Amino acid sequence: MASLPVSVPRLAAALLLSLLSAAAPSQATPVVRARRSLLGGQHIDGRCPPRFRRCLAFTFDDGPEIRTTPRLLDMLDAHHVRATFFVVGHRIDGEQPHHRAQRGLLREIVRRGHLLGNHTYHHVVLGNLRPSQIAFEIDRTGDIVERTTGRRPELMRAPFGLLTAPRSLGAVAARNLTPAYWMIDTHDWEVTSAEAVQDRFRRELLEHPYGGVVLMHDTRPWSVRAFPLIMQVVARRNAELVARGEAPFAILNLDQFVTPRGTEALRGAPLNLRRPNARRGAARR
Numbered sequence: 001m002a003s004l005p006v007s008v009p010r011l012a013a014a015l016l017l018s019l020l021s022a023a024a025p026s027q028a029t030p031v032v033r034a035r036r037s038l039l040g041g042q043h044i045d046g047r048c049p050p051r052f053r054r055c056l057a058f059t060f061d062d063g064p065e066i067r068t069t070p071r072l073l074d075m076l077d078a079h080h081v082r083a084t085f086f087v088v089g090h091r092i093d094g095e096q097p098h099h100r101a102q103r104g105l106l107r108e109i110v111r112r113g114h115l116l117g118n119h120t121y122h123h124v125v126l127g128n129l130r131p132s133q134i135a136f137e138i139d140r141t142g143d144i145v146e147r148t149t150g151r152r153p154e155l156m157r158a159p160f161g162l163l164t165a166p167r168s169l170g171a172v173a174a175r176n177l178t179p180a181y182w183m184i185d186t187h188d189w190e191v192t193s194a195e196a197v198q199d200r201f202r203r204e205l206l207e208h209p210y211g212g213v214v215l216m217h218d219t220r221p222w223s224v225r226a227f228p229l230i231m232q233v234v235a236r237r238n239a240e241l242v243a244r245g246e247a248p249f250a251i252l253n254l255d256q257f258v259t260p261r262g263t264e265a266l267r268g269a270p271l272n273l274r275r276p277n278a279r280r281g282a283a284r285r
Contacts, residue, residue, distance in 0.1 A: 044155075044257045046183035046213045053247035056211045056234065057254055058083040058227075059182065060218035061119055061157065064091060064105040066098055072224045073112055079231050082113050082253040084180070085218065086157040089121030089141030092148065103148045110149050115254055117155035117180060118142055126158055127165030134171045142175075155180050155254060178258055183212025186230075188223040197226035202233050211249050213257065 048055040058076075063069050063085055076083055092103045109116060120126065120137040129137065138156070146152040156177035163169060163179055172179055184204040188197045197216075205211065217223050238248035 042178045042258050044180040046181045052250050054210050054249045055252050056249050057213045057252045060216050061086045062088055063218040064102045065219040066101045068224050069105050069218045072218050075227050081251055084115040084117055084254045085109050086117040086119035088119050088123050092144050106148045116153050118153040119157050123159045125162050126168035131167050134168055182215040183208050184214045186216050188216055194222045194225035198229035201230045
């Protein structure tokens with residue numbers, strides 16, 4: 001009896017699977033190995049710490065900005081929220097009035113109980129740079145923050161969340177920095193109204209019902225105006241959860257997220273490192 005012909009879709013799928021299997025060792029393995037070995041220590045992947053059922057931690061990138069960050073600090077105080085600010089070095093390096101004012105903002109951020117993190121000097125993709133350039137991006141920013149506040153940042157967020165090249169991973173690991181990713185992206189970098197940011201946060205919270213690290217920016221007026229609107233969403237959601245007898249969202253800061261994850265713990269398990277899906281050239285994150 002003649003065998004039945006193999007259908008074209010099934011044949012195509014089998015060929016595709018074999019091609020992917022053959023390509024995987026040479027293309028994917030080096031990056032995965034580098035990521036596992038170099039991030040075998042502490043990192044923040046964006047998910048809630050295990051001891052919290054639900055949580056949110058607000059982070060603000062790209063500042064400080066003298067025209068917007070002061071108002072945000074007041075709003076954070078009003079809602080009793082402690083946040084993390086990932087600062088860009090060129091904003092605080094220089095003797096122009098805005099440079100001096102923004103260095104003063106670093107001191108004010110720390111005084112009010114918030115955390116500072118390193119977001120590089122020029123906000124560039126580290127993987128595209130030479131080792132000496134990567135060192136400058138990280139070290140120059142860290143030096144200025146330490147000179148200004150007396151403490152060097154221990155947290156690091158790579159621009160666009162892109163931290164995959166072995167040389168950039170190695171630079172971060174060599175400096176004992178903790179990479180910080182996110183779970184909830186408000187997309188405040190691509191909209192122009194507080195209401196749009198609030199709506200995006202609401203939808204992201206539905207997609208990630210246990211919360212996690214929230215990505216925002218303190219350089220955009222609509223982002224600052226959106227913060228109290230976002231807290232309204234959180235309050236309503238918490239009321240619903242409590243009414244059902246479920247755990248509400250705890251508001252944390254990133255120092256409560258850091259957990260040691262050794263190489264052995266990562267072996268055979270994919271890292272859940274949240275990175276942007278957006279067009280890199282369309283906006284600065």
